[in-house]
Amino acid sequence: MAAAALALGSLAAVAQTTVLRVSAIPDEAPTELQRKFKPLGDYLKQETGLDVQFTPVTDYAAVVEGLASNKIDLAWLGGFTYVQARIRTNGGVVPIVQRAEDEKFTSKFIVPVASPAKTLADLKGANFAFGAPSSTSGHLMPRFFLQQAGIKPDADFKTVAFSGAHDATVAFVASGRADGGVLNASVWDKLVEAGNPNAAKVRVLATTPPYFDYNWTVRPGLDAALRKKLTDAFLKLDPSKPGMKEIMDLQRASKFVPTTSANYDGIESAAKSAGLIK
Template sequence: MKTLKLSLATALLAISALASAEEAVLKVSAIPDEAPTELQRKFAPLGQYLEKELGMKVQFVPVTDYAAVVTALNSDKIDMAWLGGFTFVQASLHGKVVPLVQREEDSKFTSKFIVNAAVGAKSLKDLKGKSFAFGSASSTSGHLMPRYFLQKEGIKPETFFKNVAYSGAHDATVAWVASGKVDAGALNASVWDKLVESGKVDSNKVKLLATSPAFYDYNWTVRGNLDKKLQARITAAFLKLDPKNPQDKAILDLQRASRFIPTKADNYKGIEAAAEAAGLLK
């Protein structure tokens, strides 16, 4: 009888452990700086890799806008998010968040200023009186830093340009400029390079006008109350990705990363200062 009770107890513990394992889900999201289908395509192999490394299910949770990512992270609706530098600053001001890793490229990121070829502009100053598009209002490389650098050049967007619009995403900005919906715009250098390399930019319609100085940008950030051991395992998983390994390189290539490196909140003090100077922090 004791043996039977012991067996039943063991079985119940095993079932309980299995249920707990099934319930362990790392919920991940990303700022919607590209089309939803592209974000899903880029994340799928990375998500599968993290599931294997962490021994838990990884679920991608799409959101409608940048603010939704900040809200979800600060309210524990998601565990980890791919944030731009400005979005990270916003999240850190509204709650406790921890940046874990960034692409090596994100320590020297840039924005691109592009123009419709028909405009004939050769410099930023030539855009006076033209229409201009930023990406999302909460985008680091599609709004905050381009605005900051324009202002350092003596260009106040709302008075220098005929009108200022927000496309909502980097690829949308390129489409707007190409179609003539706006004369010029600013976007993430990485997305611009990807679109050019994939032949999705018609060089007869869109020209590169200028490149911004470098700044810190994207990172993978977790909610502050996420288990510290899990934080360490997530960090280790990203740092383990080796470009010399073909499978790892495929994941890194989709993330447009040569490799991932550790990051820290202090790296984004410059972004915070730029946001304050531009009057964008609330």
């Protein structure tokens, strides 16, 4: 029995050194997340020599728990999810890179094209849709900025719904399930560029001030050499180089830049101010 246990332990150790387990917060449809990751996954396999396995999850909390329980090595997180992971692991997770765009991220408040609303204050008494409860750009920061503008979502909106994802919020507003909603600017721009039929039925009412958002984060205890190899791989990505443009286009990134945990202190403060964490 002891020998069998030792053998299983050895197999697990081998798996950990030959496989890179990757996941991402489910802020868009699962099929879209898979499509976006495939070329990046192939690139990371080439750069690290590891078998890269992408595992989709059903909710934001699952990514946090995956990092904390050593079931995920690398994850694409929103700023708020990173803060939750930082708290959950007592500062053990390490953010390694973010897109240059994530240093000045924004969210878009949207309404139906025919809506009479001209300002955010005009949405008082309306049915409103956020994205996922743990979304930085689809809930936390918009809620924070609404409160800064004197609008208390739970008191001033008739109803508050959570669509679950940015593209779903657009569908909510386009179909009349909500009178207004909010999503991140990157997904909004992508839907408009793609001629999405739901995006054609809504318009932007307001844009938030900028804030830090998404990053790639590694689990506590990940080998330092592998962490450096992953960081260097991201930093080398250049849309002007053959083979890299598709990766960067799908990631909606002009370049990746180093990031630090301190960049997300403001997100944690906003979450406390909004009452989303203690």
